Amino acid sequence: MSGLTEAKLKSPAGTRSFERGLDYVDDVSGLEIGDGWIRASVRGTERYEAELLLGGRKGPTGTCDCPYGQEGNFCKHLVALGLTAIAQGADLPARRASARDRARGFESWLSGLTRDELLALLRDEMAGDRQLRRRLEARAAAARGDLAEVRSRVRELFDITPFAQYDYVEYGDSRAFAGQAGQAVSAIRSLTASHRAADAVALAREAIDLLAGVIERVDDSDGWLGQIGTDLAEAHHEACRAARPDPEELAYWLVAHAVADASDPTDLDPLDYTDLLGDRGMAALRRYAVEAWQANRTGWAEKKLMQRLAKSGRDIDTVIAVRAADLAPNGHTHLLIARELDTAGRPAEALDWAERGIRDTDDLATVDTALVDDLADRYARTGRLADAATLRRDHFAACRTLPAYQRLRTAAQAANRWPAEREAALDLLRAAADPTLVDILLDDKDTEAAWQAATATGAHDGQGLTLADHSxxxxxxxxxxxxxxxxxxxxxxxxxxxxxxxxxxxxxxxxxxxxxxxxxxxxxxxxxxxxxxxxxxxxxxxxxxxxx
CATH class of the missing domain: 1.20.58 (Methane Monooxygenase Hydroxylase; Chain G, domain 1)
Structure with missing residues (x-):
């Protein structure tokens, strides 16, 4: 404790957080000291609870329930707490001893209370702390196995009405609502711990739906509800692991959840349940996924699930079938399929899909340039240099850009047909009075011809300046x-x-x-x-x- 210094605080905090922490020293209250830790409340946008941990080999660490601290950062509130501790350094040993005495005295007092006295104390605390009462009521209902009561409590916990104005929870109230919603996770886990895992599974699914129903009506800028979604997914997985539900039923729910229209606040991945599904459940999962995809072949969620399942089972043909069901008109999907086939060691089929992408494109001017590059490279690697040059010529004729011309030049030179291709390309530009001709002649370092083209077709200021600089x-x-x-x-x-x-x-x-x-x-x-x-x-x- 005596080794805590400003330098040791600045190291994990960084200059910015350290300097901002200086402004919060006067906002620290309720300082508590223990063996290797210091706790206090720090008043910021809200009142935050901060705990500084000392004695580690890498210096002080800590936790704070502010948004920045929740992300694992050493925040300004921890800095303020540390600076307060440093300022009171001479008093720290005495305060730590006093804290130990208080803790021992509290434990001794609590142990000496009778059952009736403890109950009376708890009732008094619940009367003044609504959140504590709700948590304990949900746990009690779970312990009794009263599913109806727990379900009722969970529904109350996801009710935004007490926090909402005009049916929307603003930023200032979102954290309080998330704290209330988080109690639902505790209730579900209490059911699992009380050997009511099957009920916990059902309730977790209801809670996930409830969260999905309100998340769009809450300003969750700090991600509090996102964390509740993650916790609910974990609680559902824990309950399934304990209950071992029917694999086919579980598979059906996982697929239905994955392709639901509502935004998923849990980011729940069906493949996380592979060990619980077993062979029978995984077969059902694939079957239900295929059915969902066949019913909506262009659905983003359906395609994503099919691709995940296909890749997990290395089923390249299913991946291709999913992509082929919704081909982009510019050939980009054809390119993705070709790359999948390359990875699978099927180059001939990859080439066929790349060529098909060019054939299926109505206008080569709009084709994905990456597809043209990919196919030209395939031709070049297999010695089809003339085909590569022809492809580049056709693409240039459609779009008439400097990059397309440069690629045509490279391909035609490799195929020993550049002079003829160059003249044809220049004639095309001259016939269209295309101002790109000036840029192309400059790129060819044919300055005299570029001047003639600029005189014939005109040149914009940038071209004129480049011409002047070159000549x-x-x-x-x-x-x-x-x-x-x-x-x-x-x-x-x-x-x-x-x-x-x-x-x-x-x-x-x-x-x-x-x-x-x-x-x-x-x-x-x-x-x-x-x-x-x-x-x-x-x-x-x-x-x-x-x-x-």
């Missing part, structure tokens, strides 16, 4: 025309980004005049520009920095 040494007059046009537009703009672009253009303009042997013309131009733009102080500063 400034060889065509300085043409480049200068482009730079001056772009600079003139920028002189009407303000802002540092525009100034940086203008200065970059001015440097290029100066270089053009150098190549043309007309430096005096540049001096005249830049002097006039300075006069016109002198109010733009940041521009003037940038021009000074670059010697303009």
């Amino acid at each position: 400034r040494p060889t065509r300085p007059a043409d480049a200068l025309t482009v730079y001056l046009r772009l600079a003139a537009r920028l002189t009407h703009q303000t802002g540092n980004h525009a100034y940086e672009q203008l200065v970059s253009l001015l440097l290029s303009i100066r270089d053009c005049h150098r190549h043309l042997g007309t430096p005096d013309d540049f001096t005249t131009y830049v002097t006039a520009l300075r006069t016109a733009q002198k109010r733009k102080r940041n521009l003037m500063r940038l021009m000074d920095e670059h010697g303009l």
